[in-house]
Amino acid sequence: xxxxxxxxxxxxxxxxxxxxxxxxxxxxxxxxxxxxxxxxxxxxxxxxxxxxxxxxxxxxxxxxxxxxxxxxxxxxxxxxxxxxxxxxxxxxxxxxxxxxxxxxxxxxxxxxxxxxxxxxxxxxxxxxxxxxxxxxxxxxxxxxxxxxxxxxxxxxxxxxxxxxxxxxxxxxxxxxxxxxxxxxxxxxxxxxxxxxxxxxxxxxxxxxxxxxxxxxxxxxxxxxxxxxxxxxxxxxxxxxxxxxxxxxxxxxxxxxxxxxxxxxxxxxxxxxxxxxxxxxxxxxxxxxxxxxxxxxxxxxxxxxxxxxxxxxxxxxxxxxxxxxxxxxxxxxxxxxxxxxxxxxxxxxxxxxxxxxxxxxxxxxxxxxxxxxxxxxxxxxxxxxxxxxxxxxxxxxxxxxxxxxxxxxxxxxxxxxxxxxxxxxxxxxxxxxxxxxxxxxxxxxxxxxxxxxxxxxxxxxxxxxxxxxxxxxxxxxxxxxxxxxxxxxxxxxxxxxxx
Amino acid sequence: xxxxxxxxxxxxxxxxxxxxxxxxxxxxxxxxxxxxxxxxxxxxxxxxxxxxxxxxxxxxxxxxxxxxxxxxxxxxxxxxxxxxxxxxxxxxxxxxxxxxxxxxxxxxxxxxxxxxxxxxxxxxxxxxxxxxxxxxxxxxxxxxxxxxxxxxxxxxxxxxxxxxxxxxxxxxxx
Numbered sequence: 001x002x003x004x005x006x007x008x009x010x011x012x013x014x015x016x017x018x019x020x021x022x023x024x025x026x027x028x029x030x031x032x033x034x035x036x037x038x039x040x041x042x043x044x045x046x047x048x049x050x051x052x053x054x055x056x057x058x059x060x061x062x063x064x065x066x067x068x069x070x071x072x073x074x075x076x077x078x079x080x081x082x083x084x085x086x087x088x089x090x091x092x093x094x095x096x097x098x099x100x101x102x103x104x105x106x107x108x109x110x111x112x113x114x115x116x117x118x119x120x121x122x123x124x125x126x127x128x129x130x131x132x133x134x135x136x137x138x139x140x141x142x143x144x145x146x147x148x149x150x151x152x153x154x155x156x157x158x159x160x161x162x163x164x165x166x167x168x169x170x171x172x173x174x175x176x177x178x179x180x181x182x183x184x185x186x187x188x189x190x191x192x193x194x195x196x197x198x199x200x201x202x203x204x205x206x207x208x209x210x211x212x213x214x215x216x217x218x219x220x221x222x223x224x225x226x227x228x229x230x231x232x233x234x235x236x237x238x239x240x241x242x243x244x245x246x247x248x249x250x251x252x253x254x255x256x257x258x259x260x261x262x263x264x265x266x267x268x269x270x271x272x273x274x275x276x277x278x279x280x281x282x283x284x285x286x287x288x289x290x291x292x293x294x295x296x297x298x299x300x301x302x303x304x305x306x307x308x309x310x311x312x313x314x315x316x317x318x319x320x321x322x323x324x325x326x327x328x329x330x331x332x333x334x335x336x337x338x339x340x341x342x343x344x345x346x347x348x349x350x351x352x353x354x355x356x357x358x359x360x361x362x363x364x365x366x367x368x369x370x371x372x373x374x375x376x377x378x379x380x381x382x383x384x385x386x387x388x389x390x391x392x393x394x395x396x397x398x399x400x401x402x403x404x405x406x407x408x409x410x411x412x413x414x415x416x417x418x419x420x421x422x423x424x425x426x427x428x429x430x431x432x433x434x435x436x437x438x439x440x441x442x443x444x445x446x447x448x449x450x451x452x453x454x455x456x457x458x459x460x461x462x463x464x465x466x467x468x469x470x471x472x473x474x475x476x477x478x479x480x481x482x483x484x485x486x487x488x489x490x491x492x493x494x495x496x497x498x
Numbered sequence: 499x500x501x502x503x504x505x506x507x508x509x510x511x512x513x514x515x516x517x518x519x520x521x522x523x524x525x526x527x528x529x530x531x532x533x534x535x536x537x538x539x540x541x542x543x544x545x546x547x548x549x550x551x552x553x554x555x556x557x558x559x560x561x562x563x564x565x566x567x568x569x570x571x572x573x574x575x576x577x578x579x580x581x582x583x584x585x586x587x588x589x590x591x592x593x594x595x596x597x598x599x600x601x602x603x604x605x606x607x608x609x610x611x612x613x614x615x616x617x618x619x620x621x622x623x624x625x626x627x628x629x630x631x632x633x634x635x636x637x638x639x640x641x642x643x644x645x646x647x648x649x650x651x652x653x654x655x656x657x658x659x660x661x662x663x664x665x666x667x668x669x670x671x672x
Contacts, residue, residue, distance in 0.1 A: 318638060442613045442639030448604040463639030483608060484511045490610045491593040497613070498638070 011076035193259035318465035519587030526649025
């Protein structure tokens with residue numbers, strides 16, 4: 001092993017940059033709290049009320065800032081008998097020790113300020129404790145690397161004869177080995193951005209404006225009064241088309257920015273027993289997922305993405321012992337060969353192409369249409385009675401849209417399974433696929449509505465530590481068979497689900 | 499570790515379709531009727547309380563609308579409480595526990611013992627009057643997959659909990 005330049009056996013403090021981070025964080029929170037107040041100042045109403053709130057918030061912020069800074073000087077970490085020890089507390093001394101073998105992963109994060117001072121934020125993920133994460137705001141880059149290598153190397157040594165608990169392979173010099181699966185260049189990034197779900201972006205914009213509107217109203221600005229100043233518009237075709245085009249443009253733009261900021265320079269790496277994703281423009285974020293923590297994987301696309309052959313891959317993992325903290329890692333812009341390599345490294349030869357896939361019962365569609373039609377007829381009747389033609393047309397279009405959606409959904413829904421894996425496919429315009437190792441199932445439910453029980457149908461729901469997977473409208477006979485089979489596998493499989 | 503992968507004839511697997519579910523304790527029916535009555539009473543009290551401040555609620559037609567709605571709701575809830583009892587039941591197998599519920603919307607949940615995180619016994623004030631408890635079984639599958647079996651005699655609930663804990667422990671040793 002490389003000789004360490006740092007002595008971790010004596011109490012170490014975080015880098016002084018951490019103070020800056022703490023200040024930055026507090027200011028950030030204060031600004032976020034103050035946005036409505038600031039907006040009021042900008043608009044120019046309700047000055048008296050605003051200043052009280054301002055003083056109050058700044059007062060509290062100052063106090064918490066001082067507290068955090070004192071806390072910084074009282075926080076130490078060191079290594080003792082294969083344990084990482086944290087000491088903290090302003091009024092009360094608190095000492096937390098984390099045994100190395102309980103450390104699941106050590107992740108780094110770097111935002112712009114971190115990059116300027118070449119420090120890192122460290123997140124330590126542990127198993128078997130209520131609080132599953134420990135954070136250091138800022139530690140010198142080299143020191144952090146060395147700390148991680150040291151911990152992982154020790155951990156591996158202790159575990160050299162046991163199971164594959166270790167998160168990453170360690171070279172002889174103590175650094176880790178990673179094999180790249182894929183990287184996203186700037187061109188790919190733009191492709192990903194362009195093919196995002198733009199309707200979601202429009203929704204985000206609307207939510208944002210609505211939020212501002214509400215906040216303004218809350219602090220006593222009569223927004224509707226201002227809107228009277230806006231000259232009446234004539235709602236003709238051109239204006240609507242321009243508005244829609246503008247909306248589309250803005251949403252594409254926002255999707256692009258969002259993608260570039262979060263996924264800039266994305267690297268998707270494979271270590272011996274896990275994956276690692278590094279990405280980010282301002283904040284360089286590093287997340288890792290150990291194989292045994294991944295509960296199931298899913299991938300999806302939409303019409304645009306299918307056209308260029310991109311998929312969003314998700315690694316859904318359970319975290320912490322209680323596992324109610326769900327974390328899923330999204331890797332955009334995956335292509336078929338990347339997906340195959342991920343499946344191969346997780347499940348070996350999955351033999352998906354030999355898997356027999358089944359369709360669900362078509363009553364999934366007909367029953368839905370029947371219920372929806374009743375609702376629609378009532379609605380249409382009322383609208384015709386009151387001679388409200390415009391809502392009637394809108395309602396009809398919506399009705400047809402929902403029926404079409406359900407039909408597409410019926411044609412997409414498929415499922416299949418073999419000894420090891422359950423495969424469920426779905427989606428409406430795009431495809432969404434889920435692949436679940438059967439032994440990771442936590443519980444199973446067979447659910448029947450009155451209609452379903454009359455017709456010998458049911459939904460079968462598989463609960464995992466990272467969300468549930470459902471197959472709707474299959475025959476009860478088949479569902480019983482599947483559940484007998486799967487429960488048998490869960491009960492006889494002695495692999496750890498986490 | 500020796501690897502084995504015997505083929506299992508699917509017909510020879512234990513099947514859930516011929517399980518007979520054990521009924522809950524008979525006095526659980528009384529408890530569910532009592533708790534539904536309390537619930538309906540609370541609605542009535544809230545209405546009367548609010549009406550004390552808002553006069554219109556005590557006048558025609560609102561008082562009539564409420565009286566009708568309330569009596570229909572109350573009788574429905576009580577009928578459901580009485581009927582629901584016959585549809586609820588649990589079954590314990592060597593390696594898992596099953597729970598069945600729902601009059602109209604039926605559901606069967608299966609939890610293998612080797613996926614149980616922990617168990618809890620709870621006893622509400624009404625439960626205590628009848629000496630009953632409920633047993634909750636938690637998995638890592640999230641709150642929607644956690645089981646809550648109500649209406650167990652206190653001793654039986656303890657016994658069940660002990661049994662499940664033993665099974666879980668045994669499974670961990672293997």
